[in-house]
Amino acid sequence: MDPVLADRLQFAFTIMFHYLFPIGTMGLAPFVAAFSWKAAFKLDEESARIARFWTRIFAINFAAGVVTGIPMEFQFGTNWAAFSRRSGSVVGQPLAMESMFAFFLESVFLGVLLYRRGGLPTAFTAWSAVLVCVGSWLSGYFIVATNAWMQHPVGYSIAPDGTIRLVSIWALLFSPFLGWQFAHVLTGALLAGGFIVAGVGAYYLLSRRDEAIGRRFVCAGAIVGLIFAIVAIFPTGDRNSEDETAYQPVKLAAMEGLFETTHGAPLAIIGMPDVATRRLIDPIFVPDFLSFLAYGNFRANVKGLNAYARELWPPVEITYYAYHVMVGLGTIFFAVTALAVALLRLGRLWRSRWMLWLLMLLMPFPYIANEAGWTVSEVGRQPWIIYGLMRTAEAGSPTVGAGETVFTLIGFAGMYFLLGALFLYLVLREIGIGPASGVTLSSVEG
Amino acid sequence: MAIAGFIVVAFMFTMYVLLDGYDLGVAAIAPTIARSDRERAAMIASIGPFWNGNEVWLVGAGAALFALFPVAYASSFSGFYLPFIVVLWLLMFRGIALELRNHLPSELWHQFWDVAFSLSSALLIVLFGVALGNLLRGVPLDAAGYFQGTFAFLLNPYALLVGVFALCALALHGAAFVALRVDGDLGERARRGALRLWWAVLILYLAVTAYTFAIRAPLSASWLFAMPVLSLAALLDLRRCAARGHAAAAFVESSFFIVTLLTASAGTIFPYLLPAFPQGRGGVSIFAAAPSSVALACALTVTVAGIVIVGIYSPLVWRRMGGKIRVE
Numbered sequence A: 001m002d003p004v005l006a007d008r009l010q011f012a013f014t015i016m017f018h019y020l021f022p023i024g025t026m027g028l029a030p031f032v033a034a035f036s037w038k039a040a041f042k043l044d045e046e047s048a049r050i051a052r053f054w055t056r057i058f059a060i061n062f063a064a065g066v067v068t069g070i071p072m073e074f075q076f077g078t079n080w081a082a083f084s085r086r087s088g089s090v091v092g093q094p095l096a097m098e099s100m101f102a103f104f105l106e107s108v109f110l111g112v113l114l115y116r117r118g119g120l121p122t123a124f125t126a127w128s129a130v131l132v133c134v135g136s137w138l139s140g141y142f143i144v145a146t147n148a149w150m151q152h153p154v155g156y157s158i159a160p161d162g163t164i165r166l167v168s169i170w171a172l173l174f175s176p177f178l179g180w181q182f183a184h185v186l187t188g189a190l191l192a193g194g195f196i197v198a199g200v201g202a203y204y205l206l207s208r209r210d211e212a213i214g215r216r217f218v219c220a221g222a223i224v225g226l227i228f229a230i231v232a233i234f235p236t237g238d239r240n241s242e243d244e245t246a247y248q249p250v251k252l253a254a255m256e257g258l259f260e261t262t263h264g265a266p267l268a269i270i271g272m273p274d275v276a277t278r279r280l281i282d283p284i285f286v287p288d289f290l291s292f293l294a295y296g297n298f299r300a301n302v303k304g305l306n307a308y309a310r311e312l313w314p315p316v317e318i319t320y321y322a323y324h325v326m327v328g329l330g331t332i333f334f335a336v337t338a339l340a341v342a343l344l345r346l347g348r349l350w351r352s353r354w355m356l357w358l359l360m361l362l363m364p365f366p367y368i369a370n371e372a373g374w375t376v377s378e379v380g381r382q383p384w385i386i387y388g389l390m391r392t393a394e395a396g397s398p399t400v401g402a403g404e405t406v407f408t409l410i411g412f413a414g415m416y417f418l419l420g421a422l423f424l425y426l427v428l429r430e431i432g433i434g435p436a437s438g439v440t441l442s443s444v445e446g
Numbered sequence B: 001m002a003i004a005g006f007i008v009v010a011f012m013f014t015m016y017v018l019l020d021g022y023d024l025g026v027a028a029i030a031p032t033i034a035r036s037d038r039e040r041a042a043m044i045a046s047i048g049p050f051w052n053g054n055e056v057w058l059v060g061a062g063a064a065l066f067a068l069f070p071v072a073y074a075s076s077f078s079g080f081y082l083p084f085i086v087v088l089w090l091l092m093f094r095g096i097a098l099e100l101r102n103h104l105p106s107e108l109w110h111q112f113w114d115v116a117f118s119l120s121s122a123l124l125i126v127l128f129g130v131a132l133g134n135l136l137r138g139v140p141l142d143a144a145g146y147f148q149g150t151f152a153f154l155l156n157p158y159a160l161l162v163g164v165f166a167l168c169a170l171a172l173h174g175a176a177f178v179a180l181r182v183d184g185d186l187g188e189r190a191r192r193g194a195l196r197l198w199w200a201v202l203i204l205y206l207a208v209t210a211y212t213f214a215i216r217a218p219l220s221a222s223w224l225f226a227m228p229v230l231s232l233a234a235l236l237d238l239r240r241c242a243a244r245g246h247a248a249a250a251f252v253e254s255s256f257f258i259v260t261l262l263t264a265s266a267g268t269i270f271p272y273l274l275p276a277f278p279q280g281r282g283g284v285s286i287f288a289a290a291p292s293s294v295a296l297a298c299a300l301t302v303t304v305a306g307i308v309i310v311g312i313y314s315p316l317v318w319r320r321m322g323g324k325i326r327v328e
Helices: A003-042 A045-079 A081-115 A123-151 A169-173 A178-206 A211-247 A249-256 A289-295 A316-345 A353-361 A365-379 A402-433 B002-033 B037-047 B051-068 B070-079 B081-103 B107-137 B157-181 B184-216 B222-244 B247-269 B293-321
Strands: A156-158 A164-166 A267-274 A279-286 A384-386 B272-275 B283-285
Touching (some): A003 A365, A045 A081, A045 A402, A045 B051, A045 B081, A081 A123, A081 A384, A081 B293, A123 A169, A123 A178, A178 A211, A178 A316, A178 A353, A178 A365, A249 A316, A267 A289, A267 A316, A316 A353, A402 B081, B002 B051, B002 B107, B002 B184, B002 B247, B037 B157, B051 B081, B070 B272, B070 B283, B107 B184, B107 B247, B107 B272, B157 B184, B184 B222, B184 B247
Antiparallel strands (some): A156 A164, A267 A279
16 A cells, blocks of 8 residues: 555544544533533523533543544654654644643633532633633634645745745734634534534433423524524635635635536536546536636636646545535535524424424534535645645655554554444433433542 | 754653653552542542643643654654554543543443553553653664664663653652642552652662663763752652651652753753764754744744743632542
8 A cells, every 4th residue: 555545544534533522622612601601600500400411521522532632743743754844844833832822721621610629610610611612712723724724825935955934923823714714614613513402402302301401402502503504604615615716726626526617617516526537427507606606706717627737636526525515414404403493483393393303313414514524625635735835645754654554543443433432422321311410520529 | 043942842841741740640659559449539530630731731842843843753753653653542541541430430430441541651651761761872863864773672671761760750759749639548648659669769760870871971061960969859858758748848859850850861862852873873953954933933932922821820720629639
């Protein structure tokens, strides 16, 4: 096997597994903060129980995120030594910022939430929950900043030996690519958070237990879900694609399966890209709509893959399908939450068991949409590891063979399987116990 | 420039050893001093709110090394590929054990994770020690600065001795921490455990110091001779404090002991981040690919600002969370 292929598989596997947890952390943190806030300042027992319930689930999620996050930074050094040597002076900076500014904040104040001594939540715990939320979002910001730089490098110079050197950290932190990308990433996580809260609530209502609390969850979750389902499409998703159009037009062509440059390019809703014959098989088109989405003009000229050398194409099929999965799911999320909120307004949601089933069963799908979105972003950037500057093929570690990487990949797979099973077991168990019991992690106090 | 960068990286690694060192040490010593499920839970509660923040220093140190000395970062991490991945797995396992332990009220579940926690932590300390030993001894490097040796090379007697020394020194650090944070019988047992461990640490310290002088002579700077004297003074005073029951002072001395050891190590390998073996053959020096002034200014600002901010809110949290833990 090609060593770089092994490295890519390992990175894809470890980052995609890891990312499942930041979705939950960034998405649930505001709920934990809001519930803790309510519990601390309204001092009612039910809010306190709800706050504790989500804190427990958040804690399991956070722990899984922390342990799977540790290898990520170090993998740059172990598996991508050539990349690190060339770009460390730039890429290392936002990572250092993440540790010092975000990660500390998050972990120190989560410690407060988890290990506080019994009783009702106080103002101190409510503030801690807010700071955990700020920390997790900041952490996401620095990581997306790193990625945005790899998508659209700015604020650097190239030394005579080929090393990429930092010229301006501000350029990196306020890169034109970063704003909408981060907004879209955060939106995806908040959407997932809404669906998790609504889904758990729907489960309680369907099983006819904890119904008062279940209604609160469905209400809060469906409304947050609807808001961010809209924001995910417009403006964040829309603007993010505009940035792709401007900075990585070949990625846009692959996302849309547009093989030929077209005036008034159609938008493919469905269809299977065939790279060998350079066409979409069995497509359903919306005429001229892609030109409108990309340039705001139905007759605009959109460059197709044929405008670029074949070796600059990303893997078209993966990029295309991942993009369509994300957009298709996004549309479903909007439709379902809009309907749920409408039923809520009409006062018919609690009788509509089919809708509660739908909300419960949709819980895993925002995860798929989030992962698919990142797949578009990362696979679509190929063959570059740093867009326009360094190719993925030349980024690996010269001293590490494919065999070693495959071995460690299998090790990671085993470890993550165990962790995934434990995570599901513990979270499902917490949901089974439910908020009414008001359990804390009391055994901690001995 | 390069020297300031070296100091930043060394400082962050030292903070990591100092802080996560007690977490690892508490785990390593737990099987010998905790006698019941509740006592083990109390030991874990003593580090529970802090370990995650402590581990951030490792991530921060890695990022600082990445940003300031990418060549050293890339060649050491990819050069020691498998040992490094094993360290990552152990770090993950330690975290999982610590965090998931309390989520089920089952003694069997607790026992499994307690053993996993102690074993992975003890192994981590030994591996960190072996890594430090090899750093001091030097490793075979090719012209581009990539590691060219074997496992057998890394597991040499000197590095293994440093590994065992690290285990005992951090176990002592952990025991001093438990004595400080836990009340009653368990705290008292930790104190007595520390006093017993002290002898092992003393003997190993003398052996490692003599061995280091033997393989590293002559030393590059004369101030380095002061370090062993300071370490020894800290170690002796640690015994006096622990014997009299001054838990806080004992923990401070233990911290000071570790800081002097790491300062001596950093001073010894300077100006290399990865000295070559045999010595005198160069290595990956901080001057070889010195950080640019912009990268350095940025990393320095981040580090200093980060420490100031953490310095503001950590004491607040410590005051709320740092009270004595009682075993019920």
